[in-house]
Amino acid sequence: MDFRFSQAEEGFRQELLDFLRRELPSQWEGPVGSTEGNDWDLTLQMRGKLAQKGWLTMHWPKDYGGQQASPLLSLIFNEEMSYHRAPGRDIFGARMLGPTLMIYGSEEQKRKFLPPVAKGEVQWCQGYSEPEAGSDLASLSTRAEDMGDYFLVNGSKMWTSLAHRADWMMLLARTDPEAPKHRGISFLLVDMRSPGVEVRPIVNMAGSHEFNQVFFDNVQVPRENLVAEKDRGWYVAVTLLDFERSGIDNAASSRRLLDDLSEFLWEAQERGFHRASEGWVEDLLAERYVETEVARLIAYRVAWMQSQGLVPNKEASVSKVFGSETFQRVADTGLKILGLYGQLTWEDQWAPLHGRFQDAWRHGFSNTIAAGTSEIQRNIIASRGLGLPRG
Amino acid sequence: MDLALNETQQMLKTSARDLLSRECPYSLVRDMEEDARGYSDELWRRMVDLGWLGLAIPEKYGGAEGDFLDLAALLEEMGRALVPGPFFSTVVLGGLTILDAAGDDMKRDLLPRIARGQLLMTLAITEKGGTYESQEIEVQARREGEEYVIEGTKLFVPDAHVADFIIVAARTASGSNPKEGITLLLVPGTADGVSVTPHRTLASDKQCEVVFHGVRVPYSAVVGEIDGGWPPMERALQRAAAAKCVEMVGGAEAVLEMTVEYLKQRVQFGRPVGTFQGVQHHCANMAIDVEGSRYAAYQAAWKVSEGLPAAREVSMAKAWVSDAYLRVCSLAHQCHGAIGFTQEHDLQLYTRRARVQEQAYGDARFHRRLLAQTLRA
Structure with a gap:
């Protein structure tokens, strides 16, 4: 056993940290406030720079603009980007579309769609959930009618993150309504500027516009944008979900919150915030700290398995559940410790840490829902992981 | 990696x-x-x-x-x-x-x-204060000629009843810093004045009260340095805690496997109990705890093995595994229903030990306090 990263890996971490110090605004502690609007420019700017470094898609094969980086380098990249709250990563294009097309896409599709992602020039979104199809994703009803050289799409997608910024969507739609529900679904790539696509914002309880509902009214999708065979899209989708689950972002974000909080408390103690020195505060902090470290180890384990060519099974779900729930506990603990001050938002001059804890707490509710609820993950752990019989 | x-x-x-x-x-x-x-x-x-x-x-x-x-x-x-x-x-x-x-x-x-x-050997640390800290070491060893004379009582000493030698942490000098003035002494289990009484514990394991009354050992019985016994004792505690964590991981995994097997067999409402989602989620939670425990414990053991500073990782592991193993046992009982809490069932063998292991070499709260100190440093 060896829990250390190699020298080359540590070297990369250092290079990344230097890059972040250089390229992020000075004294950067992360975006302040809940509206991402003002930060979008910075996101695009950073994305361009990450692309220049080749880091945006570092885990891709070289042929498509990647660096064939090991999963451990990707892990370090995501860990530090999350810890530093650095904008610019591209979850949908780089982490989901890319690996999926690598497996299922035609050569033409790869050549057309992958390079712009690697260059950071295009924003993708994921058209999976619907108003009536959440955890039971396979019951989706958005229809794609086969018209020969195009598909005619009608219906609606829900909770579509960044649809309002997106150029393209990975869409799951029903092409055979008569088939059993898993067998009549196809995976399509949709130009968001197509006539008949309409995006409506959904503002979350953190006051932030991240989700959208997307409507399709007779939208034409060329046949060449069908990924894999018609009616086989479910299997493409399931693969993609496996790429989506990762615990390191939650572990690193949680750790950052705790580090911020500890630092704040030591200073606040001197200014008269006396509860900072109470024993229960120390115990709670240490308890959360242990959890973030365990979350980190579990995420390392997933990446390490991938680096060995092993396919994580229950481990990815374990990492997702534990990481997301740890993040929620950290946010909750911060608010308990901050007491009355915890409620203050960034606009208030008394707000500790720019109101980050109340913001993290409000955002945290989505962490155990998005990308497969904790309940679905636990089902996967029990059935796929432990071999318990299905109900 | x-x-x-x-x-x-x-x-x-x-x-x-x-x-x-x-x-x-x-x-x-x-x-x-x-x-x-x-x-x-x-x-x-x-x-x-x-x-x-x-x-x-x-x-x-x-x-x-x-x-x-x-x-x-x-x-x-x-x-x-x-x-x-x-x-x-x-x-x-x-x-x-x-x-x-x-x-x-x-x-x-x-x-x-x-x-x-x-x-056979063992190590006597804990006294009536019931923790693993230097300030509670009050057993005295005073010099008399070429000998040390030991007086006092140690508690929770594992296997002292069969030990040929007991390494005793005794106070040989007093001062303001409780970490100084402690000496480790090698005492034969059969020495005159040593009396050993096994505690009656919930795991029926063999932890003992060891009373030292005028026990004489020669200078050559000093393990390491006179008055410098605490640093090696701290390292011994780290090794013990890391080793205990790994032992607990073995137990926790056995409990999880035992539970999954049972749930595949046990039928209620016409189907295996393991098909019910509520029960499956208990198992998923157990699996999450086992997975986290495994890597926390082995990270600590690896640090110890490599001779790297391990205080932080050991405390993290023991803080986590102590609680996690008990959670695993509690859920296992919930999944087993009534049969699990019968004496004839094997699950309770693990559960009772998990409670004892929780406390050994520091419970979660103890190690979280140590951790908080390292965080502040």
Whole structure:
């Protein structure tokens, strides 16, 4: 056993940290406030720079603009980007579309769609959930009618993150309504500027516009944008979900919150915030700290398995559940410790840490829902992981 | 990075599991709860023959030159099989402390005998304060001529009733810093004035009250440095906590597997209970705790094995595993229903031990306090 990263890996971490110090605004502690609007420019700017470094898609094969980086380098990249709250990563294009097309896409599709992602020039979104199809994703009803050289799409997608910024969507739609529900679904790539696509914002309880509902009214999708065979899209989708689950972002974000909080408390103690020195505060902090470290180890384990060519099974779900729930506990603990001050938002001059804890707490509710609820993950752990019989 | 055990360690685990499944059945575990000595000569002999006692002892002292991680792999299997007896005390508490702190003469005297299974040892730390901190060490050892005379009482000393030697942490000088003035002394279990009474514990394991009354040992009984016993004691506690965590991981995994098997068999409402989502989620939570415990425990063991500073990782591991193992046991009981809390069921063997292991070498709260100190530093 060896829990250390190699020298080359540590070297990369250092290079990344230097890059972040250089390229992020000075004294950067992360975006302040809940509206991402003002930060979008910075996101695009950073994305361009990450692309220049080749880091945006570092885990891709070289042929498509990647660096064939090991999963451990990707892990370090995501860990530090999350810890530093650095904008610019591209979850949908780089982490989901890319690996999926690598497996299922035609050569033409790869050549057309992958390079712009690697260059950071295009924003993708994921058209999976619907108003009536959440955890039971396979019951989706958005229809794609086969018209020969195009598909005619009608219906609606829900909770579509960044649809309002997106150029393209990975869409799951029903092409055979008569088939059993898993067998009549196809995976399509949709130009968001197509006539008949309409995006409506959904503002979350953190006051932030991240989700959208997307409507399709007779939208034409060329046949060449069908990924894999018609009616086989479910299997493409399931693969993609496996790429989506990762615990390191939650572990690193949680750790950052705790580090911020500890630092704040030591200073606040001197200014008269006396509860900072109470024993229960120390115990709670240490308890959360242990959890973030365990979350980190579990995420390392997933990446390490991938680096060995092993396919994580229950481990990815374990990492997702534990990481997301740890993040929620950290946010909750911060608010308990901050007491009355915890409620203050960034606009208030008394707000500790720019109101980050109340913001993290409000955002945290989505962490155990998005990308497969904790309940679905636990089902996967029990059935796929432990071999318990299905109900 | 390499998060797997190496081939030797995996082979060691496989052979240990094989042997223990045959020679350490639950029936033996139960019998040893009632047994005055608490271990079987036959199983002990087998473990000696396989070289387990000398696994982590260097070749020049008659051992197999393995490292702490090798020992950890073995301890995981022993935890899984609930192996009763003085292995942990003799090897982790006794042997490794001698190896770490003693002079060469003492090592040459004791370590080969440990490796051959001829010598049982333990370590006496805790007193009436019931924790593992320097300020509570009040057992006195005062100089008289060429001897130390020991007075006082140690509690919760594992396997002292069978130990040939007890390493005793005693106060030899007093001052303002409680970490100074502690000396480790090697005391024969049969020395005049030593009286050992096993505690009655919920796991029916063999932890003992050890009373020292005018016990005389020569200067040569000092392990390491006079008045400098606390630093090696701290290292001994780190090794013990890391080793205990790994042992607990073995137990926790056994509990999870036992539960999953049961849930596949047990039928209610016309289908296996394991098909119900509520029950499945209990199992998923157990799996999450086992997974986290495994890597927290092994990270600590690896740090110890490499001789790297391990205080932070050890505290993190013990803080986590102490609570996680109990959660695993609680959910296992919930999944087993009434049968799980009967004496005839094997689950409760683990549950009772998990409660004892929780406290050994510091519970979660104790280690969180240590951690908070390292965070502040």
